[in-house]
Amino acid sequence: MNENARKVTRVWETENKILNPSKKEVLLDVVEQVASLFSAGPFYYYIINFEDVSMDYVHEGIKDVLGIQPEAFNVDKLFEIMHPDDLEVMHQKEGIATHFLLNQISVENIPDYKVVYLMRLRHTSGIYKTILHQTKALVMSHDGKIQKVLGIHTDMTHLNMPFDNKVSFLSQKLPSVHYKYTKSNYVLRQHYETEYTKRETEILELLSQGKTAQDISGELSISLLTVNTHKRNILRKSGAINTSQLVAKAIREGII
Template sequence: MKILLVDDHKIVRQILKEFLVEKLQGIEVDEANNGVEGFNKVKQSYYDLIIADINMPQKDGIQMMRDIHAYDPNLKVVALSMMDDQVSIKKMLQAGAVGYVLKEGNTQELLNAIQIIVNGNKYFSPNVAEVIMSSLTKNKTRSSGVKLTKREKEVLQAIFEEKSNQQIADELFISPRTVETHKYNIMEKTGARNLAGLVKYAIREKLFDDLFY
């Protein structure tokens, strides 16, 4: 597996590179100092995954993500940033990022995120997932006409927190079978099949517009 680290802090790149080389067998890690250098490397070589900071000189991670997505929409990019504000999350996801990990987390979380993403799924740190969930469950009337019930919103919150059916059932004082029913209804209403589908739904229906308010 070949990974590109894009961050303007050299010490961050060095620490992450040493950690990834130690933990992931057969991995190759390249580095870039900013979005311009990162995009140039993408055009010169193939990467299985790109891990990028957002706030960088010359070209930030969001613009780099847009350039990468236009160049090759199949390339996987995950944001690794201290920025947990709603606007940054919205812009990075709309640009095509498949994950968003906060630097306030630990290296094990990043490792988990990498393994999840390279297997074709998406990953979001818990605080990021809360922002996405909050946007999804706004009470505004949508063009799609989709409205979730209060209980469905509670189940959706738990889904973003990666809780099991039994944990959700215990927390909401309902049966696991009822949890399954609520999950089915949420997926039917949104047309999603999993967490990644819910995020795509939010972007498609412009639910992230709420993040500016």
């Protein structure tokens, strides 16, 4: 393990040291449903146990996304296949994540947030994939630490998304928080202002579920012409070139 990888594990060990673990079991069928809701493309998920920084489970989708067998994936493997530039700032990303979750919000609100950022991981073919990395606490220890985390990795390579090192904390119940990476440091960007109207956000959510314009027309009781007009306006505001990229950007920003 190189020095940048050690910096990441030191963050976990110092900020999230578990002294009184919970014995709560995670139901994989429920986890899979949650993981699929968080994804907008080919994906896999995993459950990491911070008692010993091991993988409790790795979804077989990793074979399609990265060409890796589930049993071969662990934290060391993650660091090994991560793009060197991303690994260099990984300890800063995880430092901000642990500080926000463990120091800036109450323990009971930790499960309401998911941590989101981009990373590049190397496929067994040698090609780097752009991955939307999302994590969410599954099990809290009795001493208020994060014991088990659900991680979802969605392949965004085909969307040609601009790569950035922003770290976001997204919630459907509480205000979302964003940290922008500027000049090798992270700067708080508390509020994300969206130009989308309430109706446009509704349409975005339905598009993220794979609904067609015809489906949306029926579900919202509006004409197909109106749906397509909204879609054109949403694409213009977002700067996305197609619906897939639009949905990915909306998920990235926590709009849906």
